[in-house]
Amino acid sequence: MSNRISRREFVISSAGIVSASLAGCASLGGPNISEEEYPAGTSQDGITDPATIVGSTRTALANNGYDVKLEHDGTTLRFHSSLQDSRHYRKVGDADFANEVLLDEGMLYIKYETHSGYEYYTGKTERSFSDFHASNSYYREDLPGDEEILWANIIKHIRGYFLQNILEVSEFAPVQATDRSGRAVVEFEIESVSQDAFDDTVTGSSGSLIVDPESVSRSVEIQVRTSSSGETSTAENRRYQVQELGNTVVSRPSWVEEEFQ
Incomplete structure (x- = not known):
């Protein structure tokens, strides 16, 4: 799969990195954990290897039952x-x-x-x-x-616009280590996005990523606002969330x- 993002999903323009509108992110100081406790593919500097996160997430979904929700532009997909x-x-x-x-x-x-x-x-x-x-x-x-x-299918979504491409256009910073549904996870927030990924001028962005110890992305979301000729619009609004992973029951x-x- 090409690393260039489809024009249908992300549009391409001038170079640069645009800071996200994250209130107080720098003041949080990051998680109080050692470098060795970060999941593979991550560190105190953020996401160091997106391919590790994508690969681990794909493997986990393939080898387990799952209940996953994807959302974009008012449309919801459930697998x-x-x-x-x-x-x-x-x-x-x-x-x-x-x-x-x-x-x-x-x-x-x-x-x-x-x-x-x-x-x-x-x-x-x-x-x-x-x-x-x-x-x-x-x-x-x-x-x-x-x-x-x-x-x-679900793996195609993870390899594309709901995980891989978000990691490719965003810079993340760790903000805290916490517990979600009985699992220790590290939470990251978007601190910048690449202006290369958008035709219009990026005026603000936000989002988050939650990674468990096995480097599985439990959730990721991104919101990007752009401006053109004085008009502001939402250029990107996506969310991926693993609601269950493991032994799941699917009812008719x-x-x-x-x-x-």
Whole structure:
């Protein structure tokens, strides 16, 4: 994958580093931990090796059940997958609609929006559970009529705009070591972003990154504001969050029982 960010997701312009609007970050002094306690790929200077964070996160998702939420520009994507049940669920939508897919025992169950409302589809798939659980590819399913479902799998998102590219355009500073859901983690905040990644002038940015001892990114978010001809707008607003990692249970949505049982 190229390190250059797609124009569709980040736009390109002049060189430089733009400081983020982080209130009091420098005054926090960073975590009270030794250099040896930082997860691999990080240090008291920030993120030293983004590839380590991305690789560890991909491996953790591939080898465990997970419940992950991704958000950008009003759209929410959820990926919920159980290794013990070999059952995978995904949902994408906003406040007005949501398409859903369940993979269960080699069968696909799909709820999708059409001009006349929601429609439902079921059929066998020749793809394996692992293709849905941890593939670095797109999922495509032709539906009746001219409809189709096309989504990127979770690993492709992590390798792209929801983790890798955020780490590539941002400089992070550690702010504290804390506990999240029983796990010791190190929290970082964005202190600068690269002006190279945006056409318009960056006027402010913020965001955070949480990394566990295995160098797995438990969450990352970024917000960037830009200005052009006196007009200020939000150029980037993304969030990735691991809600569960390990033994997860995926339940069949109520619409599956209602439509196909």
